[in-house]
Amino acid sequence: xxxxxxxxxxxxxxxxxxxxxxxxxxxxxxxxxxxxxxxxxxxxxxxxxxxxxxxxxxxxxxxxxxxxxxxxxxxxxxxxxxxxxxxxxxxxxxxxxxxxxxxxxxxxxxxxxxxxxxxxxxxxxxxxxxxxxxxxxxxxxxxxxxxxxxxxxxxxxxxxxxxxxxxxxxxxxxxxxxxxxxxxxxxxxxxxxxxxxxxxxxxxxxxxxxxxxxxxxxxxxxxxxxxxxxxxxxxxxxxxxxxxxxxxxxxxxxxxxxxxxxxxxxxxxxxxxxxxxxxxxxxxxxxxxxxxxxxxxxxxxxxxxxxxxxxxxxxxxxxxxxxxxxxxxxxxxxxxxxxxxxxxxxxxxxxxxxxxxxxxxxxxxxxxxxxxxxxxxxxxxxxxxxxxxxxxxxxxxxxxxxxxxxxxxxxxxxxxxxxxxxxxxxxxxxxxxxxxxxxxxxxxxxxxxxxxxxxxxxxxxxxxx
Ligand code: AMP
Ligand code: MG
Numbered sequence: 413x414x415x416x417x418x419x420x421x422x423x424x425x426x427x428x429x430x431x432x433x434x435x436x437x438x439x440x441x442x443x444x445x446x447x448x449x450x451x452x453x454x455x456x457x458x459x460x461x462x463x464x465x466x467x468x469x470x471x472x473x474x475x476x477x478x479x480x481x482x483x484x485x486x487x488x489x490x491x492x493x494x495x496x497x498x499x500x501x502x503x504x505x506x507x508x509x510x511x512x513x514x515x516x517x518x519x520x521x522x523x524x525x526x527x528x529x530x531x532x533x534x535x536x537x538x539x540x541x542x543x544x545x546x547x548x549x550x551x552x553x554x555x556x557x558x559x560x561x562x563x564x565x566x567x568x569x570x571x572x573x574x575x576x577x578x579x580x581x582x583x584x585x586x587x588x589x590x591x592x593x594x595x596x597x598x599x600x601x602x603x604x605x606x607x608x609x610x611x612x613x614x615x616x617x618x619x620x621x622x623x624x625x626x627x628x629x630x631x632x633x634x635x636x637x638x639x640x641x642x643x644x645x646x647x648x649x650x651x652x653x654x655x656x657x658x659x660x661x662x663x664x665x666x667x668x669x670x671x672x673x674x675x676x677x678x679x680x681x682x683x684x685x686x687x688x689x690x691x692x693x694x695x696x697x698x699x700x701x702x703x704x705x706x707x708x709x710x711x712x713x714x715x716x717x718x719x720x721x722x723x724x725x726x727x728x729x730x731x732x733x734x735x736x737x738x739x740x741x742x743x744x745x746x747x748x749x750x751x752x753x754x755x756x757x758x759x760x761x762x763x764x765x766x767x768x769x770x771x772x773x774x775x776x777x778x779x780x781x782x783x784x785x786x787x788x789x790x791x792x793x794x795x796x797x798x799x800x801x802x803x804x805x806x807x808x809x810x811x812x813x814x815x816x817x818x819x820x821x822x823x824x825x826x827x828x829x830x831x832x833x834x835x836x837x838x839x840x841x842x843x844x845x846x847x848x849x850x851x852x853x854x855x856x857x858x859x860x861x862x863x864x865x866x867x868x869x870x871x872x873x874x875x876x877x
Contacts, residue, residue: 562583
């Protein structure tokens with residue numbers, strides 16, 4: 413980058429310089445070549461890559477030292493001022509050919525002032541799960557951060573939720589920004605009005621230029637509206653993709669509405685509003701059906717953090733855009749994943765009610781339904797050969813199918829692609845991840861992991877932009 417990394421504008425008040433941990437080993441397990449090329453890092457040979465993304469020597473002209481970010485946040489509804497990057501840091505900022513700015517941020521790179529009693533490490537299994545989730549969501553067209561790199565680091569970790577000792581890794585995430593709702597909450601809680609203003613100006617300037625305004629309060633309100641739209645869009649896409657994030661804490665919402673921080677996530681096996689991803693979410697606060705409401709709740713905390721700078725009523729009004737953007741996104745993404753073209757609102761909404769009502773009642777395997785009926789009525793013959801066929805011959809499916817046939821397929825030529833000749837779609841269910849991890853854990857066999865990523869690439873091309 414020819415310029416100074418933009419985050420340096422605010423780093424003095426929002427981050428601490430830290431050292432990466434020295435790792436005994438660096439074995440490359442995943443590199444995201446497509447995105448590496450997009451940000452000008454595709455040329456690195458594997459050996460250099462593994463060294464670069466485990467030792468984190470500064471990139472030329474980039475951040476001189478890694479920066480652990482300071483933030484607070486609500487975890488399961490409870491405010492926690494003891495957060496911050498406890499096992500990660502911002503390593504560098506890069507731009508793509510269109511000059512769009514991205515962060516390279518780590519997870520598992522060592523302890524920081526914010527580690528509390530934690531070891532600052534990431535398990536290899538956790539890293540594998542992150543690679544799979546981000547790649548799968550991207551293939552489904554969901555707005556998400558990207559997994560950039562995963563390097564195994566040769567340490568033995570103790571974890572209560574994995575058979576231990578367990579293998580270690582360090583990952584790098586490519587995301588538009590690592591600034592999160594919790595970053596705002598911290599300066600608000602500490603009463604640092606000047607820093608809050610600087611943060612708003614930084615975020616508006618680099619990520620929400622539409623919210624630019626001479627008047628700070630107007631800028632805050634416009635920012636709240638802009639983020640509401642981004643988050644509404646993201647969660648609408650999650651709900652159509654059957655994605656359960658699992659930990660919708662306010663430190664896990666970044667300032668451009670990208671999905672990130674994949675811990676105990678799951679994809680739905682079948683429609684179930686009460687499906688909970690995290691074993692430690694005993695109340696089901698972040699269960700599937702609560703995700704849209706929790707998105708709004710996180711935005712309300714964002715508005716509260718901005719309240720020293722703008723009128724509460726104006727901020728509340730700005731969040732009023734969330735609901736309609738969410739609805740629109742849920743509708744658009746359902747249609748995208750079914751390969752059919754939306755029509756008029758009334759028609760589409762009637763279809764969504766019928767379709768998802770049947771999904772929940774029948775308990776049909778979620779991703780198989782979308783796969784079988786890709787391009788709607790065009791696929792009736794394919795659907796009859798599906799492992800799901802019995803669901804489609806049941807009488808209560810008739811009215812869903814009737815409605816489906818009324819929509820025009822969107823680019824039906826895609827049905828000729830290799831991907832749609834399969835019997836079953838590429839899925840990422842919990843048991844599949846456990847099975848591919850078992851091969852890695854037992855015999856260091858990475859073939860099932862590689863094969864799954866290859867399937868996801870075919871799927872990405874099939875769904876297209
Ligand atoms: P997360 O659940 O990944 O969003 O993390 C929540 C908080 O716990 C963040 O402040 C993390 O940096 C911190 N944290 C999680 N795991 C560790 C660890 N192994 N060592 C240090 N801090 C951690
Ligand atoms: Mg987090």
